Amino acid sequence: HTNSPTYLYFGIMKTEESSKKAGDGEEKPKTVKNTALDLQRMKLEKLMKNPEKPVVIPDRQKEKKTPHVPDFVRNVMGSSAGAGSGEFHVYRHLRRKEYARQKAIGEKGEKAAQDEAFQLKLLENQKQAEERTAKKRAKRLKKKKNLKKKKIENAKAGVKLTDPPSDDSSLEDSDREESVKDCDGSESNPVRSNPTDSEDNS
Template sequence: MSEIIEDADSESKVRAVKTAYDLQRLKLEKLFKQPDKPVFIPDRPKERKMPKPPEFIRNTWGSSAGAGSGDFHVYRGVRRREYARQKFLDEKEAKTTKDDEYQRKLVENANAAEERTAKKRAKRLKKKKSKQKKKSQHVESESESEHSDDETEAACSDAKKICEETNEELQAQKDTHTNLEKTPVEIKPS
């Protein structure tokens, strides 16, 4: 991994590549030095295709008696191709299973996230409603206190009127009382 790369522009600079990060950084710098040059981006590797099914061999041979010396190599090639085909089918099935499992897991995670989101949303709305309810109760209590202030003022004004009337009555009684004192009272002997 430790390569030494020399730049053509600066011969005095010698950069030692110690990590993959340094190597990637140097490659990118090299690309950015010539921005008009097209960059080769490789295509994805193609998936392997499944081999053809084996030809049916009517004469089965192997190490059985009567087989010629060249037949074993033919048998071995057929066997190798069949094992490779079975391995390919097994790998394809495993890949399909993993893909299905991954998709199922994605759906489960999305559902779980949606449930959590819905639960938190409900909690937020409940909190918001309770906050609005408290605020409306507070406003009502303030308006009630304003009404009670109005009622208190009305009650005070009524009380003042009553007090004034009472004071007038008392004053009238006092006046009549003083008038009575001024007038001589005749005492009749009985």
């Protein structure tokens, strides 16, 4: 049997080539587990193989209705009543139903609390976004106003520099020059007192 190309070994079919590869020490390709990205890629490729196929989107799971609890229980057994063999199963059923009801109530309360926290978080984020927007708007308007004011001031300064001197100012300048002149017609240079001269004279 060993000379045959194939032989059975504990129910597994092997070939001589595979045994030789295993004997040579060559490693088999390792199987790598698909990641979430690989699974998503496989799903997209499967969808794109037939684009005309309609995509079925499942509806949202409906909330489970809790069993109605009666306001008044009429079949109440006293402590002295004898319990039959079937009463224990009735008790187990009622207990299971009550546990399910309490669990549903807890899940409903937890969901309501999460929804309330989510709404508060949305309002807080919206308020912060509005505050940031208002702050940026005020800064932008202030910058625009300053630029406009600066432009007006520059325009006024340019007009003042380019305006020719008026007649009154020219007359005043001529009178001032005439008063400065001496009797002989030469301009008098103003003599400034030197503090060193006064010290020498003293």
